[in-house]
Amino acid sequence: MSSVKEVAKRANVSVATVSRVLNNDPVVKQATKEKVLEVIKEMNYRPNLLAKNLRKQASKTIVMVLPSMSNPYFSEIARGAQAAAYDFGYHIIIGTIESKRWILDTYVNLLKTNLAEGMIFVSSSADNELLQTLVDEYPIVLCTENYPGIEAVCVTIDNKRAAYEATVELLRRGHRSIAYIAGNRQSSSVLARIEGYKEALLEAGLAYNPDFVTGAKNNFESVVEAVNGILGKGCRMDGVIAHSDLQASYILKGIKDRRIALDDSIGLISFDGTFIAEITNPSITSIVQPLYDLGYASVHKLVLKLQGDSAEAPEGLVILPHALVIRET
Amino acid sequence: MSSVKEVAKRANVSVATVSRVLNNDPVVKQATKEKVLEVIKEMNYRPNLLAKNLRKQASKTIVMVLPSMSNPYFSEIARGAQAAAYDFGYHIIIGTIESKRWILDTYVNLLKTNLAEGMIFVSSSADNELLQTLVDEYPIVLCTENYPGIEAVCVTIDNKRAAYEATVELLRRGHRSIAYIAGNRQSSSVLARIEGYKEALLEAGLAYNPDFVTGAKNNFESVVEAVNGILGKGCRMDGVIAHSDLQASYILKGIKDRRIALDDSIGLISFDGTFIAEITNPSITSIVQPLYDLGYASVHKLVLKLQGDSAEAPEGLVILPHALVIRET
DNA sequence: CTGAAAGCGCTTACAG
DNA sequence: CTGAAAGCGCTTACAG
Structure with missing residues (x-):
């Protein structure tokens, strides 16, 4: 109810002075x-x-958009982003796209109507075309997923290296027929991971067989279908690398439900390392991503851009460290 | 860059006319x-x-605050809230408190600085005292958790009834020694659930034994401790009702890891019904809450308040239906 | 060190 | 049906 005017009157100063006090x-x-x-x-x-x-x-x-919140993968990133926003004195609006274009547009409109100053895209939350037009006009940071041809800071992990390490671990255990269940899209992270997987196989003197690689959506049925698709080609497998903990948990569930003709003693390594990998039975060996830090760093880079600190103006890739954590699978 | 002024000039009309067109x-x-x-x-x-x-x-x-996003319980609520905000033409800021007072204050400040018009508190995101002062000054809606003495709309389920049904189901299966692992706080939902549990026991001619009831925090160690606490009192149990899917999953994990001296054939029913209850092994029987709807309805009620539609002005409790879904436990 | 005044880009009562 | 003008509550260059 009260305004600088009333404060000024009561304090016997001008509104200018009140404003100055307010702004230290x-x-x-x-x-x-x-x-x-x-x-x-x-x-x-x-x-x-x-x-x-x-x-x-x-x-x-600032606004951060994510595909969804149902995967704890995203909530951890959001948590880091929230902390960073606070640390740097910004408000943050975190939105989930749920694969709906109109929702994405809602958030983009915040930028266009001056309600937000910059935006962070986590994972594949937008297509190349939209991203390109936005990058030209607004401060944008990509988190997790790089887009070919888009000139924006991207905070992520070394996906190729991580997939390489996962494959090497499975090879070390003696597995020789390793399937790769990738993400849905041909995104850059998916491509990089397959590269790492391929490299490890070749290094071990094994052939890379595309029949062992397929994509799946983030739901039970799709994952079951993907694994069975590989099995259906007559491929026998003794190891699997999964795009996410959630996917890996669906594979275990599929095995248990006899929807997938495999044994849960199969070598299984997933990406992410959220709590999902810990509550399944058996618990899942995984590439742990520094999710909180990815969110935090993304906001940090965006803030640097907003403040036009050209000295520290971030460009290109920011790679954060991952870790392979051995659990039961 | 452009403003109503420039549009007006180019269209040879006044800014007033441009504004009228803009506002239809x-x-x-x-x-x-x-x-x-x-x-x-x-x-x-x-x-x-x-x-x-x-x-x-x-x-x-409007702003919605939740304890965290790591539990899919909250992300579903957030999803419903987001949809409703869009439907009713509001922006929504969703924030997670992480038990930190300074984070909560950040969101409350949005209200105090005119950046937000109303607020939704999910679960126990604030204490009675703060809530009381806010309710006096701003439009507030409670989601999931009612606060005694606070005069605000509360959108929730019939917790007493739900716990009653869960207990009856376990009794029906022949279980006679049922433990209740409640939430951390003595919140109204926890109290209501224990009431329902008690009622079912008494109806079945069984005694209510407080030794079988204890609280636990939302982490593995705390849940293991809680169950072992009951066991340590010499209580034998053949059934458990858990405050959340996550808690129930920790109990299963504890059993598997031999940290809890129980068999996983124990009757186990949890609250929530998120995907967690489906990916565990065995999958968990649960009281499914209409989480999306709880979020949606909370926003709807808040919007009604903001629009001052006194005819539809919501008051008191809004109870949404739950369902008992039988899975493997 | 402080104040008077302009202005950010809209909307809206008022007059015509 | 349209326009001129005031004003929402701040901040800031300018003058003193």
């Missing part, structure tokens, strides 16, 4: 400052940020 | 409207919502 302008005389602060407290005054934002032409708000 | 004021002559719309399109003009918000003294934004 060191030019204000100590005594004046104290009086104003006292009045502010006494009136329980809070500045109207709607006005401040308009005047400063800045919302101090 | 039917008073504008069709021809004028068309011309303005054309210029808007041609200039690719988007209104600056920072200005509109200030002028209208409304941000068209």
